Amino acid sequence: MYNAEQSRYDSMIYRRCGKSGLKLPAISLGLWHNFGHVDDFNIGKEIIFKAFDNGITHFDLANNYGPPPGSAEENFGKILHQYLKNHRDEMIISTKAGYNMWPGPYGDFGSKKYLIASLNQSLKRMNIDYVDIFYHHRPDKETPLEETIEALIHIIKQGKALYIGISNYSAEDTQKVYQLLKKNNISLLIHQPKYSMFERWIEDKLDKMLKKNGIGSIAFSPLAQGILTNKYLKGIPSDSRAAKKHGFLQKSAITPKVIEKINQLNNIALKRDQSLAQMALAWVLRNPSITSVLVGVSKVSQLTDNLNTLKNLHFCSEELTLIDNILK
Numbered sequence: 258m259y260n261a262e263q264s265r266y267d268s269m270i271y272r273r274c275g276k277s278g279l280k281l282p283a284i285s286l287g288l289w290h291n292f293g294h295v296d297d298f299n300i301g302k303e304i305i306f307k308a309f310d311n312g313i314t315h316f317d318l319a320n321n322y323g324p325p326p327g328s329a330e331e332n333f334g335k336i337l338h339q340y341l342k343n344h345r346d347e348m349i350i351s352t353k354a355g356y357n358m359w360p361g362p363y364g365d366f367g368s369k370k371y372l373i374a375s376l377n378q379s380l381k382r383m384n385i386d387y388v389d390i391f392y393h394h395r396p397d398k399e400t401p402l403e404e405t406i407e408a409l410i411h412i413i414k415q416g417k418a419l420y421i422g423i424s425n426y427s428a429e430d431t432q433k434v435y436q437l438l439k440k441n442n443i444s445l446l447i448h449q450p451k452y453s454m455f456e457r458w459i460e461d462k463l464d465k466m467l468k469k470n471g472i473g474s475i476a477f478s479p480l481a482q483g484i485l486t487n488k489y490l491k492g493i494p495s496d497s498r499a500a501k502k503h504g505f506l507q508k509s510a511i512t513p514k515v516i517e518k519i520n521q522l523n524n525i526a527l528k529r530d531q532s533l534a535q536m537a538l539a540w541v542l543r544n545p546s547i548t549s550v551l552v553g554v555s556k557v558s559q560l561t562d563n564l565n566t567l568k569n570l571h572f573c574s575e576e577l578t579l580i581d582n583i584l585k
């Protein structure tokens with residue numbers, strides 16, 4: 258049995274996604290790692306309960322999350338059906354297609370054939386009728402953009418997704434998507450870019466483009482897959498993503514130079530009375546083009562730590578300058 262916390266909406270902050278009618282929690286939960294069949298189902302379940310009990314209404318998936326691919330959607334679907342079914346209207350569930358999912362020419366990239374078949378599979382795995390947001394996961398240089406957009410529009414018209422998102426698209430390609438959709442009176446709800454203290458590419462052009470056109474954005478890997486926390490300060494823990502066989506983070510990414518920067522950032526975080534993870538998330542949320550940060554967690558305690566970010570989102574200009582200097 259699971260009874261959702263009565264006070265679940267008391268402390269979460271909800272931010273409007275661009276100029277849409279949809280609000281997202283400032284902190285959302287991503288299921289890329291830690292929810293596959295290789296992971297402990299019960300820990301995943303507890304993480305989802307903790308999230309929902311604290312106002313995290315948005316759960317982000319993709320066809321290929323696992324491993325094996327598809328298993329994160331299966332596990333999420335099970336948890337949803339066994340415990341959260343009555344709360345479906347309180348939840349924003351997203352999925353994506355765009356990376357390699359099944360063999361042959363129709364299981365990857367951005368054709369209409371792939372996107373429509375993939376969403377049908379995702380709905381089956383999660384055992385739901387629709388997702389709230391469907392993303393094209395990455396741009397495809399070979400498929401005409403018009404075809405990818407036609408597929409997304411078809412999906413909206415079928416009612417299998419309520420909103421459209423794109424991920425990993427450049428500012429220029431995002432502009433094209435926005436215009437193609439607009440011609441059909443459909444809005445581009447959201448962009449999902451990689452953004453953190455260590456990955457600031459969106460500050461160049463994308464931020465401005467999104468703001469100008471009223472498109473929201475949700476930052477993925479805001480903790481640089483765990484590097485922007487205090488976990489790697491004294492080596493590589495055996496239960497960390499960098500140590501796991503199926504983890505996407507390579508040990509080689511944690512160089513002495515990176516550790517030096519994390520140490521310096523950690524000193525600023527301590528002065529703010531925050532963990533480094535909290536400061537890194539607050540720093541992403543300081544950017545006005547960002548609607549929400551999409552965290553991954555392997556433990557309930559990490560989610561508790563991340564939720565406490567909301568207690569201090571303010572930076573003074575001296576802190577921001579100090580951080581900029583470390584990140585140079």
Ligand code: NDP
Nearest residue numbers: 287288289477478479480481482483486497498534553555
């Ligand atoms: P993060 O940068 O938040 O990294 C998550 C990892 O950081 C956790 O697995 C954990 O590592 C560690 N961590 C989290 N909180 C803490 C804490 N408080 N203290 C210490 N360690 C902590 O995000 P992800 O890289 O997981 O990405 C988040 C989501 O973004 C994904 O689940 C997915 O939904 C989305 N995403 C989208 C992509 C796209 O192309 N659109 C690509 C990648 C992600 P450990 O496991 O070592 O404990």
